[in-house]
Amino acid sequence: MIKKKWQVPLFIALFLFGLLVSTQYTTQQALVNSLSNQNQEDLVKLVKSLNEKRARLELEIDTLRKNKQSLDEKAALGSDLVTNLQAELRQLKIVNGTIPVHGPGVTITITGDSNLMYLDLIDLVNELWVSGAEAVAINDHRIENNTIISQAEDANHRLVITVNKEPLLSPVVIKAIGNPDTLEKGLTFTGGIIDNLNTLYQVYPVVKKQEDVVILAVSSKPTFKYLKW
Amino acid sequence: MWFPIIGLIIGILLGSIFTFPVPIVYAKYLSIAVLAALDSLLGGVRGILEDSFDGTILLSGFFTNTLLAALLAYMGDHLGVDLYLAAVLAFGIRLFNNLGFIRRDFINRYRAKRKIL
Numbered sequence: 001m002i003k004k005k006w007q008v009p010l011f012i013a014l015f016l017f018g019l020l021v022s023t024q025y026t027t028q029q030a031l032v033n034s035l036s037n038q039n040q041e042d043l044v045k046l047v048k049s050l051n052e053k054r055a056r057l058e059l060e061i062d063t064l065r066k067n068k069q070s071l072d073e074k075a076a077l078g079s080d081l082v083t084n085l086q087a088e089l090r091q092l093k094i095v096n097g098t099i100p101v102h103g104p105g106v107t108i109t110i111t112g113d114s115n116l117m118y119l120d121l122i123d124l125v126n127e128l129w130v131s132g133a134e135a136v137a138i139n140d141h142r143i144e145n146n147t148i149i150s151q152a153e154d155a156n157h158r159l160v161i162t163v164n165k166e167p168l169l170s171p172v173v174i175k176a177i178g179n180p181d182t183l184e185k186g187l188t189f190t191g192g193i194i195d196n197l198n199t200l201y202q203v204y205p206v207v208k209k210q211e212d213v214v215i216l217a218v219s220s221k222p223t224f225k226y227l228k229w
Numbered sequence: 230m231w232f233p234i235i236g237l238i239i240g241i242l243l244g245s246i247f248t249f250p251v252p253i254v255y256a257k258y259l260s261i262a263v264l265a266a267l268d269s270l271l272g273g274v275r276g277i278l279e280d281s282f283d284g285t286i287l288l289s290g291f292f293t294n295t296l297l298a299a300l301l302a303y304m305g306d307h308l309g310v311d312l313y314l315a316a317v318l319a320f321g322i323r324l325f326n327n328l329g330f331i332r333r334d335f336i337n338r339y340r341a342k343r344k345i346l
Binding site for chain 2: 006025
């Protein structure tokens with residue numbers, strides 16, 4: 001019976017003792033490994049080696065910084081190049097008419113009962129370019145560098161004006177983007193093209209200044225077979 | 230017989246698994262606490278061997294000795310008295326005393342057994 005009595009307290013005491021001892025052991029290990037317990041020569045060596053390491057790391061920082069700087073410069077150059085190229089691409093797209101554009105300009109409306117010739121249309125378009133038009137379209141056919149304005153016979157052997165080989169339907173509406181006043185003046189001055197059309201051919205185009213003219217993109221992109229670059 | 234030893238093993242295992250970080254400044258006091266605990270334990274073992282064991286006295290002694298030893302050493306450090314050394318000395322002497330008694334008790338028991346046989 002007396003054995004039972006001593007086992008539990010001793011168990012508790014030993015358990016706590018075990019906890020205490022292992023804690024103290026780890027603490028003591030930490031103490032032994034701590035810097036203040038190292039001998040002086042070792043510490044001097046440690047400081048030396050750490051200093052060397054620091055110097056090396058500082059050198060590395062320097063080289064890495066230089067590296068970064070040069071890379072940054074290159075990146076800036078690259079992004080400049082990209083923006084330049086993008087701007088150029090946009091310009092080319094506008095010139096080639098592959099994107100829709102809009103802006104102030106004029107519309108010229110010619111009704112169907114006038115005896116309009118395709119040459120008159122060419123003259124009108126040329127006059128618009130001369131007057132500083134930046135984009136021109138006839139009935140939503142964007143005029144670009146290989147647009148054909150011509151005439152052809154239809155099924156009833158009548159001559160019709162064609163743009164890009166498609167017959168032009170009346171009324172003919174020419175849209176141009178540019179300074180509206182300049183464009184209008186360029187067309188309507190005395191002895192100018194509209195004056196000529198009025199008096200010589202009885203064609204009466206109506207020129208209207210517009211706040212915002214929308215010109216669509218060309219319907220088909222040019223394809224090159226023989227061209228090389 | 231083995232039940233308390235299992236306690237010791239469990240304690241050591243738990244202590245090493247859950248390493249409770251004690252600041253290095255207190256390592257000294259912890260060591261004196263360990264010494265006091267060991268002294269109490271040996272006292273307890275001696276009590277068992279001499280049939281004068283009392284669980285309450287063992288446990289109370291265990292706690293008060295460890296805490297007081299650590300506290301005294303701490304106080305001594307702050308008062309400029311090396312109570313730490315006094316504790317080491319006192320507990321060391323008692324420890325060896327107890328060890329001596331335990332040894333003697335074992336020898337006596339062994340002899341008694343032989344005589345009976």
